[in-house]
Amino acid sequence: MAIEILMPTVAPSMTEGNIVRWAKKEGDPIKQGEVLVEIETDKAVVEVEAQQDGVLARILVPEGTNDVKVDTPIALLAGAGEEVPTASERPAAPASAPPPEATSPVSPAGAAPATTTAAAPATTQPDRVFASPLARRIARELNIDLARVSGSGPNGRVLRADVEAAARAGTAAVGTAAATGAAYEDIAHSNTRRVIAQRLSEAKRSIPHFYLTIDCDVDALLAARKQANELIDGIKLSVNDLLIKAVALALRKVPAANAAWTDTAIRRFRDVDIAVAVAAPGGLITPVLRNADAKSLRQISAQMKELGARAKAGRLRPDEYQGGGFTISNLGMYAIREFSAIINPPQACILAVGASEQRAVVRNGALAVATLMTCTLSVDHRAVDGALGAEFLAAFKKLIESPIALFL
Numbered sequence: 190m191a192i193e194i195l196m197p198t199v200a201p202s203m204t205e206g207n208i209v210r211w212a213k214k215e216g217d218p219i220k221q222g223e224v225l226v227e228i229e230t231d232k233a234v235v236e237v238e239a240q241q242d243g244v245l246a247r248i249l250v251p252e253g254t255n256d257v258k259v260d261t262p263i264a265l266l267a268g269a270g271e272e273v274p275t276a277s278e279r280p281a282a283p284a285s286a287p288p289p290e291a292t293s294p295v296s297p298a299g300a301a302p303a304t305t306t307a308a309a310p311a312t313t314q315p316d317r318v319f320a321s322p323l324a325r326r327i328a329r330e331l332n333i334d335l336a337r338v339s340g341s342g343p344n345g346r347v348l349r350a351d352v353e354a355a356a357r358a359g360t361a362a363v364g365t366a367a368a369t370g371a372a373y374e375d376i377a378h379s380n381t382r383r384v385i386a387q388r389l390s391e392a393k394r395s396i397p398h399f400y401l402t403i404d405c406d407v408d409a410l411l412a413a414r415k416q417a418n419e420l421i422d423g424i425k426l427s428v429n430d431l432l433i434k435a436v437a438l439a440l441r442k443v444p445a446a447n448a449a450w451t452d453t454a455i456r457r458f459r460d461v462d463i464a465v466a467v468a469a470p471g472g473l474i475t476p477v478l479r480n481a482d483a484k485s486l487r488q489i490s491a492q493m494k495e496l497g498a499r500a501k502a503g504r505l506r507p508d509e510y511q512g513g514g515f516t517i518s519n520l521g522m523y524a525i526r527e528f529s530a531i532i533n534p535p536q537a538c539i540l541a542v543g544a545s546e547q548r549a550v551v552r553n554g555a556l557a558v559a560t561l562m563t564c565t566l567s568v569d570h571r572a573v574d575g576a577l578g579a580e581f582l583a584a585f586k587k588l589i590e591s592p593i594a595l596f597l
Contacts, residue, residue: 191246194264196257199228199235200507206230207255207380208263209322213245219266226252226263227322229380233474233505234322243268253325255380320347326503327470330379331356381471392534396450397570400529403582404561405589407545411560413592417486429465429519430490432542434595436517437461437481439584446581447514449535450572456535464513464533465493467500475533476500477513486596521545527563537572538581541565562589 196206207229213219225239246267250257257263318335320328324347328335331352338355340347378386407428414426440447440461449456461482464475476496481489499505518530521544530541543563550559564585568578588594 191265193262196261332376402565435588442584443581458514462513464516466518537569
């Protein structure tokens, strides 16, 4: 007897997700451990493996369907020797899936079809649009109609670059409208953007933030980085790599700052796991570098390059972006001098790092020039007091200005 395959929970906080792509077709044999379907959560696209052998008898929820509730039947798996139902015997899609006319793969479910004005009637295309999962995701977030995008991939498959080019050209927008003489475009919220808005609103509303700002002289740090990159084969350190190591060692020196507030206790983490904010197409995501204090700069650099690339492609596993005791947000590469970041709950601290720039300073009573970097620590006052936050920043500043300890 065929059994139901249910919408899985691929992240602890997940209540619903999107069906990005079925890796198997109806009638295909399935082996345990093979990729069956790609599910988009609020943070990433996750490959879900088959839990047992069988035949994919029916697909109940087609790819491109959004907001499918956890534990909703999405397919039927037949056992060996069972008759595979034909497509004509397909049952109606569950309530979470759009009606057939809305599930045409021309555009992601829930997005309005291409129109000349916001009030124009919807249109659909009869043929399936072939696109990569990442292209579909970005198209949904940018409100791009995939049917109007020319694909450059094999057999005309639409790729990420095609969607981004269409967005820049402004030729494939789903809809625009005019009000009081001003044109505008509504871009539908993605799952990621909804969760970011929820979490940041909750954090700013419920966490008593206070802020500590310090200037660090980074001339020695930049010189040490340059020398390491020139003399050590196979290494290409970024300033961010050095910042991660400095934060990790400072947390080891001041472990009380590596904490989170709970209703019953202040939780102090034994491991130094650093979350690093990465700007991905769908919004901010924070891959976590585990045990950063115990890693060499070479290891930190390699792992952050790999995590950062997969974060931008939406390919992080849930365990790679969940957890962490402290977050770093660096906007220095955008020439931002200083800013204050919103705490990433349940953590108690986030460090906002600005650009390194030459400024006038006074040394021994005389005017001089130094390269300074302004860092602002946002702190949850329930878990970390002002003196403790200042102690952490002092330890961090010492490591930045005397960076030899970072290379040991």
